[in-house]
Amino acid sequence: EANSVAKEIIKPNFNFSELGIGGLDDEFSNIFRRAFVSRIFPPSIVEKMGIQHVKGILLYGPPGTGKTLMARQIGKMLNSREPLIVNGPEILNKFVGQSEENVRKLFAPAEAEYKAKGEESGLHIIIFDELDAICKQRGSKNDGTGTGDSIVNQLLSKMDGVDQLNNILIIGMTNRMDMIDEALLRPGRLEIHMEINLPDEKGRVQILNVHTQKMRKYDLLEPDVDLKEIAALTKNFSGAEIAGLIKSASSFAFNRHVKIGDNAQVAQDFDKIKIARSDFIHALEEVRPAFGVAETELQ
Numbered sequence: 001e002a003n004s005v006a007k008e009i010i011k012p013n014f015n016f017s018e019l020g021i022g023g024l025d026d027e028f029s030n031i032f033r034r035a036f037v038s039r040i041f042p043p044s045i046v047e048k049m050g051i052q053h054v055k056g057i058l059l060y061g062p063p064g065t066g067k068t069l070m071a072r073q074i075g076k077m078l079n080s081r082e083p084l085i086v087n088g089p090e091i092l093n094k095f096v097g098q099s100e101e102n103v104r105k106l107f108a109p110a111e112a113e114y115k116a117k118g119e120e121s122g123l124h125i126i127i128f129d130e131l132d133a134i135c136k137q138r139g140s141k142n143d144g145t146g147t148g149d150s151i152v153n154q155l156l157s158k159m160d161g162v163d164q165l166n167n168i169l170i171i172g173m174t175n176r177m178d179m180i181d182e183a184l185l186r187p188g189r190l191e192i193h194m195e196i197n198l199p200d201e202k203g204r205v206q207i208l209n210v211h212t213q214k215m216r217k218y219d220l221l222e223p224d225v226d227l228k229e230i231a232a233l234t235k236n237f238s239g240a241e242i243a244g245l246i247k248s249a250s251s252f253a254f255n256r257h258v259k260i261g262d263n264a265q266v267a268q269d270f271d272k273i274k275i276a277r278s279d280f281i282h283a284l285e286e287v288r289p290a291f292g293v294a295e296t297e298l299q
């Protein structure tokens, strides 16, 4: 009987080890439990419990910590269409009414599918990156255009409409929680608020592992490179900054193999290139964390 069949919202052959997210295991499983697990159950069971699916999540925290990455990967994992990703600033349009129209259009495909298929409709995920850009608090006209109010109002009315639709999940993201209009954060709207913070040391080891996966596979790291040591030296680095550090270290390694002079560039021993501990030590001098103070102590 159809009513007792689980909804296959996760791709059947999805490989969780390929998520490519370092150090956010707890956050990932919490988001999954709070926002998705109810959607696996047959609608009749959920209805009996008298609960409604979560309609919106807000991920907030410092830049470069993997918020966008996580939202995208959630989309990849699900047996639904590709999530729709929009940037707050993209929505803004100087022409009267056009920004509101842009918001309206985002919801139109999901609304049409729900009209046609009801509960059989697939899940539509709408990701709002830089949500703060469209939410300069209502009443304050500090965006210079005075359009902030009506865009937020349009978004609110769309989200309230989502109450009737069970096929939409909105993921908002911001570095500026203080800029988000409170009305958006109420139950039934972006009701789950999850902070995605800078990674701790264990998380940094995982992120270093993710981003050196190929180098390790092709044996391109010297044996003196100890990812645990690098993790200890990168306190307050975000995931994006750790990725930047690895890029910088590789540039030092490339550079050791290139002689530049007399209008000639000669690269030597292409296949002997390996990234050494000293490349990371050099990189640590040029890639610094934007938030907090690096506590890099070199012996």
Ligand code: ATP
Pocket: 020, 021, 022, 023, 024, 062, 063, 064, 065, 066, 067, 068, 069, 070, 173, 174, 175, 207, 210, 238, 239, 240, 241, 243
């Ligand atoms: P912003 O607020 O600036 O948009 P964000 O939190 O959304 O930042 P992402 O765009 O997800 O950050 O991260 C930028 C890049 O940094 C990612 O594409 C990835 O390469 C790397 N990165 C960040 N966090 C992680 C992580 N936890 N694991 C692996 N890579 C990460």
